[in-house]
Amino acid sequence: MDIQLKRGILEVCVLKALQRQDSYGYQIVKDLAPWVALSESTLYPILRRMEAAGCIAEYPTVHNGRLRKYYHLTPVGQQRITDFLQEWENVQRAYEYVRGDTDEKK
Amino acid sequence: MKKNELEQWLRNQLSDLPKGEVDGILIFYTSAIEDRMEDGMTEEEAVQALGDPEAILAEIRSSRPMTYFPSHPPKSKKRGLWAAGALLLGLGVVIAIYSTVAIVTGFNPIDKIFGRNIDDPVQQDIVQVLEGKEYETQFYAGYDLEQAWTMAGELRLEAVNDGDYYGYQVPHDLAANFYNLYLECDAGGVQLEGWSEPYLQVLFLYPEDYNLSCSDGFLWVFGENPPSRSYDKRPAVRIFVPESTLSEIQLQVDAGNLQITGLTVSRLFVQTDAGNIILDRVLATELLDLQADAGNITLQSVSSDGDLSVQVDAGNIELNQVDAMSSLSFITDAGSVTGTLAGPSSRYSWEAKVDIGSSNLARQVVSGPVPLYLQTSIGSIDIEFASKDQSWQIPVEQQAQISSATEDFGAVTVEKGTSIASFEMTSLSAPPSPPEAPSPSVWFFGRNLFDLLPWNW
Numbered sequence: 398m399d400i401q402l403k404r405g406i407l408e409v410c411v412l413k414a415l416q417r418q419d420s421y422g423y424q425i426v427k428d429l430a431p432w433v434a435l436s437e438s439t440l441y442p443i444l445r446r447m448e449a450a451g452c453i454a455e456y457p458t459v460h461n462g463r464l465r466k467y468y469h470l471t472p473v474g475q476q477r478i479t480d481f482l483q484e485w486e487n488v489q490r491a492y493e494y495v496r497g498d499t500d501e502k503k
Numbered sequence: 504m505k506k507n508e509l510e511q512w513l514r515n516q517l518s519d520l521p522k523g524e525v526d527g528i529l530i531f532y533t534s535a536i537e538d539r540m541e542d543g544m545t546e547e548e549a550v551q552a553l554g555d556p557e558a559i560l561a562e563i564r565s566s567r568p569m570t571y572f573p574s575h576p577p578k579s580k581k582r583g584l585w586a587a588g589a590l591l592l593g594l595g596v597v598i599a600i601y602s603t604v605a606i607v608t609g610f611n612p613i614d615k616i617f618g619r620n621i622d623d624p625v626q627q628d629i630v631q632v633l634e635g636k637e638y639e640t641q642f643y644a645g646y647d648l649e650q651a652w653t654m655a656g657e658l659r660l661e662a663v664n665d666g667d668y669y670g671y672q673v674p675h676d677l678a679a680n681f682y683n684l685y686l687e688c689d690a691g692g693v694q695l696e697g698w699s700e701p702y703l704q705v706l707f708l709y710p711e712d713y714n715l716s717c718s719d720g721f722l723w724v725f726g727e728n729p730p731s732r733s734y735d736k737r738p739a740v741r742i743f744v745p746e747s748t749l750s751e752i753q754l755q756v757d758a759g760n761l762q763i764t765g766l767t768v769s770r771l772f773v774q775t776d777a778g779n780i781i782l783d784r785v786l787a788t789e790l791l792d793l794q795a796d797a798g799n800i801t802l803q804s805v806s807s808d809g810d811l812s813v814q815v816d817a818g819n820i821e822l823n824q825v826d827a828m829s830s831l832s833f834i835t836d837a838g839s840v841t842g843t844l845a846g847p848s849s850r851y852s853w854e855a856k857v858d859i860g861s862s863n864l865a866r867q868v869v870s871g872p873v874p875l876y877l878q879t880s881i882g883s884i885d886i887e888f889a890s891k892d893q894s895w896q897i898p899v900e901q902q903a904q905i906s907s908a909t910e911d912f913g914a915v916t917v918e919k920g921t922s923i924a925s926f927e928m929t930s931l932s933a934p935p936s937p938p939e940a941p942s943p944s945v946w947f948f949g950r951n952l953f954d955l956l957p958w959n960w
Contacts, residue, residue: 421534421538422531422534422535422538423534423535423538423539423542424538426535436552436553436554437531437532437535437553437554438553438554438558438559438562438563439562441528441531441532441562441563442562442563442565444531449685449723450725451714451725451727457530460534461537461541463533463534463537464530464534465530465534465538466527466530466531466534473727
């Protein structure tokens with residue numbers, strides 16, 4: 398898959414994983430496992446980018462005597478999910494065109 | 504591989520990054536291992552589940568904000584200073600925790616900070632202290648925010664009300680937390696100014712539009728205007744920077760004019776969609792890169808000790824006493840390139856390309872050591888060079904006076920209190936050796952006294 402497209406989709410998946418509640422690396426990987434295969438090494442750059450873009454905010458908590466980074470979805474991130482869903486309809490139409498269904502129906 | 508081995512290996516591989524940033528990265532990865540071990544995996548299985556260490560390293564590198572632009576590690580000399588600063592800050596934290604707990608006992612300092620009314624014209628001291636190990640801090644420039652987090656360290660902000668502008672003063676000692684500035688602005692002008700105060704000041708016309716945070720060695724400023732926001736001619740963001748404090752400044756402005764004055768920085772990157780860019784008395788000690796979609800670019804007394812690159816799709820490029828040590832490049836699709844460069848023509852080897860329009864320069868001239876590239880598709884090139892070889896060479900005895908007076912050295916006008924004083928004009932290229940003038944001699948115990956005068960050292 399085109400790397401930009403894949404990256405964009407993974408970003409929205411990560412945001413979605415934070416929609417219900419704040420979460421941390423391993424939990425995000427586990428939550429997304431049924432939907433997309435993702436490792437922490439792939440997740441980490443996504444989180445950094447999303448944080449830089451203001452879509453998520455990071456904060457540490459102490460868990461079993463050690464620090465764990467939690468991530469929180471910001472309103473900007475929420476908007477990103479909404480935008481993605483709206484844009485996807487256009488992508489879907491483009492997909493159908495590329496697939497050739499449009500021509501076959503004629 | 505064990506957890507500690509992976510940790511140490513990553514630490515070695517990332518030794519060029521600031522320690523605070525590496526610590527933050529490692530917390531993420533060691534947590535991932537420990538969380539798996541809590542789930543029942545052995546240590547080795549948990550490490551293996553993260554994947555190939557080389558792939559982890561590659562992903563970490565790719566996630567750094569610098570990868571967007573050419574990457575330069577911070578100067579090691581400065582790092583020592585940061586380390587010393589961090590140590591001092593550490594001591595400050597211990598003291599501040601005790602004093603602040605005593606002062607603020609009984610309420611949540613964060614609620615107190617962001618619950619305050621910033622409209623109060625009296626400047627307010629804000630002290631936020633949280634425990635921990637890292638000097639990695641996150642804070643927001645909004646006063647209606649309900650939550651804020653910091654990964655420990657001390658954050659001391661002073662709220663500022665400057666006419667219609669609201670914002671914060673960040674003391675110089677906090678520079679241990681960041682040495683770079685990143686600003687992304689939706690609409691509205693941006694003004695960046697070097698100043699002699701020891702703190703950094705960030706002011707917003709509409710603070711609620713902006714999000715300010717500090718991590719990974721960057722002070723991040725993100726702005727997004729709500730659709731209801733009417734356009735204001737005044738700059739939306741004004742940032743005052745202590746001289747030579749920042750290693751790198753990256754600015755991305757969608758719409759609005761950008762003005763930078765009296766600033767010294769190692770690397771300066773600017774990208775704008777629409778709006779004019781004016782740089783006045785700006786020195787980049789490593790790199791200066793300006794890119795604009797539409798708008799005029801004016802550079803006045805601007806220099807880079809490395810490369811200087813200006814590119815605009817539609818707009819004029821106007822130069823006045825501009826120079827760089829490694830190379831200069833000025834490209835516009837539609838517009839003219841005009842003005843003067845600080846060096847004589849013998850300093851440059853140039854290529855001047857015009858598709859439709861005129862040029863006062865020959866198409867290609869090989870003369871001096873510094874490459875100069877000029878290009879316009881539709882427009883003209885009209886560039887003058889400094890007339891005299893020595894025009895950009897400041898005599899030693901005059902350099903000493905720069906900080907106390909306004910001096911005109913021909914090619915460069917140096918004003919009092921500006922960072923231009925740090926220009927090393929003599930180092931721009933090998934200056935011609937001074938003429939061998941017969942010097943007067945006063946002999947004293949076999950030595951000529953005139954040889955002992957400073958200009959003969």
